Amino acid sequence: MKTSLLPTIAHRLAILAYVIFALFPLYWLFKVSLTPNDLLYSEGVRMWPSRTTWEHYSFVLQHSAFPTFFKNSLIVSGSTAIIVTICASLSGYALSRFNFRAKYWIVGLMLLTQMFPLVMLVAPIFKILTPLGLTNSLTGLIVVYTAFNVPFATFLMQSFFDGIPKDLEEAAMIDGATKFTAFREIILPLTLPGIAATLGFVFTAAWSELLFALMLINGNNAATFPVGLLTFVSKFSVDFGQMMAAGVLALIPAALFFLLIQRYLVQGLTAGAVKG
Amino acid sequence: MASIDIQNVKKAYGHVQVLHDIDLQIRDGEFVVLVGPSGCGKSTLLRMIAGLEGVTGGEMRIDGKRVNELHPKDRDIAMVFQSYALYPHMNVAGNMSYSLKLRKIAKEKIAAAVASAASKLGLDPLLDRRPKALSGGQRQRVAMGRAIVRQPKAFLFDEPLSNLDARLREQMRAEIKKMHGDLKATSIYVTHDQIEAMTLADRIVAMHGGVVQQVGAPLELYDRPANLFVAGFIGSPGMNFLEATYSGGSVTLKDGTVVALPVPLALADGAKVTVGIRPEHVVMGGEGTGMAASVDLVEPTGFGIILHLSLHGLAFKVFTLDRAALSAGPNVHVSFPAQHLHVFDEKGDRCAVASA
Numbered sequence: 001m002k003t004s005l006l007p008t009i010a011h012r013l014a015i016l017a018y019v020i021f022a023l024f025p026l027y028w029l030f031k032v033s034l035t036p037n038d039l040l041y042s043e044g045v046r047m048w049p050s051r052t053t054w055e056h057y058s059f060v061l062q063h064s065a066f067p068t069f070f071k072n073s074l075i076v077s078g079s080t081a082i083i084v085t086i087c088a089s090l091s092g093y094a095l096s097r098f099n100f101r102a103k104y105w106i107v108g109l110m111l112l113t114q115m116f117p118l119v120m121l122v123a124p125i126f127k128i129l130t131p132l133g134l135t136n137s138l139t140g141l142i143v144v145y146t147a148f149n150v151p152f153a154t155f156l157m158q159s160f161f162d163g164i165p166k167d168l169e170e171a172a173m174i175d176g177a178t179k180f181t182a183f184r185e186i187i188l189p190l191t192l193p194g195i196a197a198t199l200g201f202v203f204t205a206a207w208s209e210l211l212f213a214l215m216l217i218n219g220n221n222a223a224t225f226p227v228g229l230l231t232f233v234s235k236f237s238v239d240f241g242q243m244m245a246a247g248v249l250a251l252i253p254a255a256l257f258f259l260l261i262q263r264y265l266v267q268g269l270t271a272g273a274v275k276g
Numbered sequence: 277m278a279s280i281d282i283q284n285v286k287k288a289y290g291h292v293q294v295l296h297d298i299d300l301q302i303r304d305g306e307f308v309v310l311v312g313p314s315g316c317g318k319s320t321l322l323r324m325i326a327g328l329e330g331v332t333g334g335e336m337r338i339d340g341k342r343v344n345e346l347h348p349k350d351r352d353i354a355m356v357f358q359s360y361a362l363y364p365h366m367n368v369a370g371n372m373s374y375s376l377k378l379r380k381i382a383k384e385k386i387a388a389a390v391a392s393a394a395s396k397l398g399l400d401p402l403l404d405r406r407p408k409a410l411s412g413g414q415r416q417r418v419a420m421g422r423a424i425v426r427q428p429k430a431f432l433f434d435e436p437l438s439n440l441d442a443r444l445r446e447q448m449r450a451e452i453k454k455m456h457g458d459l460k461a462t463s464i465y466v467t468h469d470q471i472e473a474m475t476l477a478d479r480i481v482a483m484h485g486g487v488v489q490q491v492g493a494p495l496e497l498y499d500r501p502a503n504l505f506v507a508g509f510i511g512s513p514g515m516n517f518l519e520a521t522y523s524g525g526s527v528t529l530k531d532g533t534v535v536a537l538p539v540p541l542a543l544a545d546g547a548k549v550t551v552g553i554r555p556e557h558v559v560m561g562g563e564g565t566g567m568a569a570s571v572d573l574v575e576p577t578g579f580g581i582i583l584h585l586s587l588h589g590l591a592f593k594v595f596t597l598d599r600a601a602l603s604a605g606p607n608v609h610v611s612f613p614a615q616h617l618h619v620f621d622e623k624g625d626r627c628a629v630a631s632a
Contacts, residue, residue, distance in 0.1 A: 167361035170328050173348040174355045175375035175422070189365045 026251075033057070033244035040240060056245035065220040066246050069228030073207060074253060076138050076224055080145040081203040084153050087146070088198055089191070092157025093183060097166070110151040118148070122215045135216050141224070144216070145206045153198045160194030161187065196264035200257065207254055225250050278339035278429035278462055279304045280325060285334035287320055287486075294320055295486045297334070305460045311473040312483035313509070318466045321483075322432050325464060327351050338429060349378075354423035355432040358439065360415045362407040362422075368394075369403040372421045393425040396455075413444045424455070430462040437472065449475060470510050474498070482506045504624035507552050513582055513593045515552045515618070522547045522627075527619065531588055533567055538615050542630040549627065550620045555582065555595035557616035560604075566611025571604055585610070 032040070034052040043049060060066045094100075095107065125144060126135065134140030164187055172182035188195075210226040217223050220231070225246070232243035280302040287295035295317045302308050310318040323329040325336065327348035336343050343351055354375075362371050369390055376386045394400050397417045407415055416436065423431055433452075437445045453476055456463055467473055473480050474494045482489045482497060482505070490502040501507035507515045520527040525540040527549060535551075543549065559566070569592060573584035581601045583594040585608065594601075594610060619627045 165359060165361065167357045167359050168363065170326075170348070171355070171357060171361035171422075172363075172374070173328070174326055174351075174353060175426075176349045176378040178347070178349060181378070186363055 029244050029247050029251075032240055033248050035241060037241055056241040057249070060242050060245045060249065064228075064242065064246070065223070065231070066225070066228060066249070068220060069223055069225040070250070070253075072138055072222060073224040073226075073250070076141050076145065077203050077206040079142045080149065080206040081199045083142070083146050084149045084202045085157075085195055085198045087150050088153035088157045089188070089195065091150070091154045093161050093187070095154065095158045096161035097169075110154065113148075113151050118211055122211065125212070126215060129216065136218060136222050138222055140216055141213060141222075144212050145202075145209065149202045149205060153202055156198050156201065157191070157194055160191050160197075164190050193264040196261040200261050203257055204254060207250075280430060280462065280464070281335075281337040281340070282321075282325075283335045283337075285321075285324065285336060286332045287317070287324060287329065288332045293486065295324075295332075298488055300481060300488065300491065302462060302464065305462055307456050307463045307465065307476060307478045308481060309465045309467060309473040309477035309479075310481045310483060311467055311470055311509070312489075314468060316483040317486040318468075318481075318483050319434055322355075322434055322464060322466045325430075326353055326355050326432050352426075352429045353432060354426050354428040354430075355434065356419045356423050356436045358435040360407075360419040360436075360439075362415055362418055364407055367404050367406055368399060368410070368418050368421075371407065371418055372425050375422070375426050389425045390421075393421045396424070397421050412440055413448065416440060416444075416448055420452075420455070424459065428461075430464065433463065433465040433467075435467055436465075438467070438469070445472075452476060470512065474510070480510075482509060484509075500626065501552075501618065502626050504550060504552070504620050507618055507620070507626075511554055513555045513595060515554050516558070516592050518551045518553075518587075518590065518592075520549050520551045522549045522619070527551055527617070529567075531567060535612055535614050535617060537617065537619070540630045541619060541627040543619075543621065543627055548622050550624070551612075552618040552620065553612050553616055555593040556580075557613060558594045559611050559613060560594060560596060560598075560601065561609050561611055563609065566609045568607055569610055570607055574602060574604070576602060583608070 031048065033056055034054070035043075035049040036051055036053045036055070039049050039051060095103065129135045129140050129144075132140075134143060168186050168190070169179070169182040172186045173179065177185065208226060209224075213224045213227045214230075217227060220228070223231075229243055229246055229250075232239045232246065280300075282298055282300040282302075285295060285298040286293065298321060300308075310321060312318050320329060324331055325338075327343065327346060331344045338351060338353070363374065366374065372390045372393060373386045376389060381389075390403070391400075394403060397420060399414070399417055399421055402410065402414060402418075407418065410418065416439075419436065436452075437448055440448060449472055452465075456476075465472075465476060477494050479491060480494050480497050481491050484505045490497055490506045492500075497506055497510050501510060501515075504517070508517070518529055520529050522528075522541065522543045523545040526534050526536040528534050529551070567587060569585040569587040571583055572586050572591075575582040575584070580595055580597045581599065583596070583601055583604065585592040585594060587610070592610075621627050
């Protein structure tokens with residue numbers, strides 16, 4: 001059968017246009033990070049500066065607190081992703097497989113937590129964390145991020161567990177496994193795509209979170225990098241070159257992380273939704 | 277191997293009772309088939325024996341030991357699922373050895389058990405494959421292999437052949453029967469396919485609406501069905517039913533045909549009854565014999581011929597090996613040999629023979 005050429009070309013062109021549209025801001029970030037300060041305002045809007053420099057990168061890495069921000073972000077996002085995924089796996093499994101009293105209300109309550117704009121909660125959370133000594137600390141951030149991400153991650157994991165036939169666990173139990181062994185040895189390995197999707201989702205959410213990081217942290221020691229980026233904004237000027245360089249650097253771990261899990265992710269995001 | 281004793285077992289989900297007072301004694305080494313239409317409770321009963329469903333009332337014993345509260349893993353029972361339920365992330369050998377690994381059996385012993393089961397089922401060349409890379413029939417074999425490596429107290433089968441095509445089903449049916457002959461393992465097999473039930477079972481348990489309708493050897497259910505349900509369910513094409521009245525040792529059909537029964541029944545004269553006759557027992561004759569019926573449809577099966585007739589407006593089937601039936605005209609004559617008639621009373625139960 002001969003497929004006609006025109007629709008195919010139009011289809012590819014549409015995809016290409018979308019990809020360019022989506023990636024253009026990233027390109028601009030990269031371009032500005034390479035533009036020397038003296039050219040930034042003098043050359044007008046150009047697709048590529050006449051002269052490029054890596055000096056913003058070396059400044060950011062050597063003379064700013066960026067490495068600290070970076071390390072803090074890595075600790076906060078990594079811990080949050082791991083803790084949330086463990087909690088969500090267990091609770092998602094429970095919601096998927098067990099019938100218990102108040103299940104309906106627990107699910108309702110979890111949905112309810114997703115309905116409030118976070119801004120509303122900043123003040124009460126600050127009030128709660130201060131006496132506990134958890135403001136201005138990475139632990140405090142991890143606790144808050146975990147609390148906010150667990151409900152959604154639980155629903156995500158639940159849909160993955162729903163996609164795994166109950167027969168498999170029953171077969172394992174008849175083979176001599178306890179419920180928990182069946183969960184660990186049969187169900188979890190099959191949920192790897194779901195776990196990867198959850199890890200990725202929570203990691204990026206925590207990696208780019210600004211509101212709570214800004215409110216709960218002051219000073220550079222415990223700042224995460226979204227907060228750190230703001231240090232490049234001074235009273236009278238914005239150091240765009242350094243800010244963009246920091247931004248590009250901050251993209252690297254997130255990109256690496258997704259590269260690592262993308263094999264599971266593509267499979268995971270579709271499998272949970274469609275497969276019965 | 278073990279006997280399984282089911283006493284007065286009930287199952288209810290909330291207020292919905294799905295199994296009513298099931299009583300069943302399964303002997304050591306016996307092959308019992310639970311058969312019935314979907315929703316009759318046969319799978320639930322099997323899952324209760326496996327421990328996957330709780331028991332609402334009554335008592336269940338395996339080898340004389342009460343198991344009502346026992347976790348499936350402690351019952352030492354193997355089960356073959358309809359979906360096979362093979363572990364997708366393990367290869368064939370891994371699937372078959374998982375239960376032994378959980379029992380912490382020595383590696384060499386596991387390898388030997390897997391090898392022997394695999395050769396029995398012709399799985400040797402497939403041991404390294406994942407379930408995804410197997411055909412339906414091969415998956416079915418692996419599921420069986422997983423059950424037999426364990427040498428459990430009993431085998432449970434939950435419609436294991438219903439996902440296979442007709443030819444493979446026939447082949448696996450024969451293999452299961454052969455395997456049971458070799459292993460002599462207590463087996464409980466759930467199916468809605470009455471051919472599977474007839475061919476495999478030592479005893480059939482026919483179930484309907486959560487109640488056991490009849491327990492007996494396959495031919496006993498075929499020849500002497502206890503009620504209308506069993507009569508209609510066992511046999512294909514199914515039994516024909518006609519309304520009639522009983523009087524003085526014979527039944528009178530609607531059109532006035534009187535068939536004298538070989539033995540008198542314990543019924544009052546004038547009682548309304550349902551008369552059943554299997555399609556293969558109907559005799560076709562020429563003009564002037566029996567009742568006239570019109571032919572609606574002729575189905576040659578190769579082996580024999582199924583005639584769909586209309587008898588006084590009632591759908592009626594005849595099965596015959598006589599190829600002359602293919603060219604039967606629009607009208608035929610049928611008669612019912614008295615020794616093949618089944619008579620059921622108004623409640624649908626088989627009528628007892630009057631005691632002399």
